[in-house]
Amino acid sequence: MELASSVISFIVGYYALKAYKTTGAKGLLLLYLGFLILGIGTFLRFVTATYFGIILRAFPTIEHRLTGLVNLAALIYMLTQLIAYGLFTATYVLQATSTSSRTAEAGAVAAAAVPIVRLFVIPQLELIAITLLGFITVYTFTNWLLKRGSGAALVFLGFGLMLLSHMFFLLIIIEELSLTFLVLGQVTQLAGFLCLLTMLARVSKTNA
Amino acid sequence: MRREHKEYRSKARIYADILNSILRHGGKSGPTRILYGANLSYDRLMKHLRQLIDLGLVQEEKEGNEVIFKLTDKGRTFVLEFVKVEKFAEAFGITI
Secondary structure (H helix, E strand, O other), X not given: OHHHHHHHHHHHHHHHHHHHHHHOOHHHHHHHHHHHHHHHHHHHHHHHHHHHHHHHHHOHHHXXXXXXXXXXXXXXXXXXXXXXXXXXXXXXXXXXXXXXXXXXXXXXXXXXXXXXXXXXXXXXXXXXXXXXXXXXXXXXXXXXXXXXXXXXXXXXXXXXXXXXXXXXXXXXXXXHHHHHXXXXXXXXXXXXXXXHHHHHHHHHOOOO | OOOOOOOOOOHHHHHHHHHHHHHHOOOEEOHHHHHHHHOOOHHHHHHHHHHHHHOOOEEEEEEOOEEEEEXXXXXXXXXXXXXXXXXXXXXXXXXX
């Protein structure tokens, strides 16, 4: 699931880059960088979680030795996500500032082993991610209210589902339900990316 | 005193407006028609048309005594691409 999310992120990022090259709009450059970093982070998480899963299946007794490495991977993953969401937030802050001064218009593996799942969650950083995504979701919701277009609705749904996925990832700290929340988080995250992919497919079919 | 808000248009948006104006007139048009369609002054229009010619998006031709501006294949591709980019940016709430 994370591999698919990562690929979609790269596709959206590529389109944002194409759009930036056509228009030179800074917001699109930030959007490209955000999706690129999000794609890299999600891909790294997929690779490390798969790698640690395989190692643990083969050598179950070395779990304690992997803890440090898993922590490092989790930290890198969370940081890439925070940078990406930070860039999305910057896009909208920049947009809101320029919009108000111009037109005054209103304005982010299935678990091989459960312990590893929990180690991949850094609650404090998840909370920051939730805050940033909360801001982005509100902005895209406002944009949808103003534009009423299906594209804007899909982007709002996409970021809304990513926000929900991070809420599920945060709940992984509840030991008994770790795996359930992991699966829920990954499914909602993929659904969010699929919304963005659908939007992209619709845009690509647009005729002049 | 009431403050008038003049909507900002990026260079890409101005180019798209000019090219769209030409497209609406069958792919070739004189400066006066383009001027109204793109909502520009004559001097600014001519300056942008020169840039569009340099970019290979527009071609300058003579029909009798009149100078006309014709959309090239590259220009048509730009118009189509701009519509898609505009929809993409609009979905994310980004003004271009």
